Amino acid sequence: MTTLKYLGGYSPETLQKVQTLIEEDRLAEVLRARYPSVHAIRTDNALYQYAQQLKADFMGKTQPLSRVSYDSKIKVIQHALGQHHYISRIHGGKLKTINEIKIASVFRKAPEAFLKMIVVHELAHFKEKEHNKAFYQLCCHMEPNYHQYEFDLRLYLTYLDLKGDLYV
Template identity: 60%
Template sequence: MHQLKYLTGYSEQILHQVGRLIAEDRLGAFIKHRYPTAHAITTDRALYDFTMEIKNEFLRTAQPLSRVEYDGRIHVIQHALGSHTFVSRVQGGKLKAKHEIRVASVFRQAPAEFLRMIVVHELAHLKEKDHNKAFYKLCEHMEPAYHQLEFDTRLYLTQMDREKIVRTCD
């Protein structure tokens, strides 16, 4: 079976189903059928506005965001789809805090649902630092289909890897 590095931790039954889609060369069509179009949020400014819209709807009282941007240095191979950083600096007698969200550049051309799932995940870190029950409950509050979208994003990344391998071999 094809290496399913983005799906580690899932049940053997799920892995078998995904393996069958890959063996029958149907994974790409499956994803394209469920998520036919890419989003139009291609600039850092548009990503910031998109993120702030979600934040203002669900997390009005959370700390403000200093920066939201696509980052080509985030490698999904290391299981990072985005990152949330919190930096505290002392300026004079005051403590200044900055929150930044960075999204892997690979999602610049992904379906809107996947980008939303990643932004929701990173925004949830404003309230919950750890990946615990409260964290995932907050993610589901902001995006009810969060867990399905996370799984489908992993399928999408698996297919992207497969396509990259095929292009390399051609």
């Protein structure tokens, strides 16, 4: 039986269904049917514009976004898909705030739904620091399929661990 490290906390029934997909070598088929292609957001600048648009559409006048980038140092193994940083400094008598998001480089070549889920998650941290009910409500406001995308992303990460790249 395969260790399903990205699916901890799901019901035994769900885990068994995933295990069956893996044993029957059908996980790739299911993922490709739901997400047939990868996004075209390859550069940090394009990623910044993408995040900025989501922020403008759903978060109104929150703190400005300083930087958004892909980061090869973020390790998915350590349960980090992305990171957000909120830093306040006094600079010349003025308070300067830096808000940045870093996304694991593995998502440079992934379905757009997964990238959106991660960006939405990190943007939600600008308003809600903890993973509480208000945080997930904000995530679902920005992306109604947030929870489905999160589950499918966990399936995708499981596939990457087992077989490697799905979109060659």
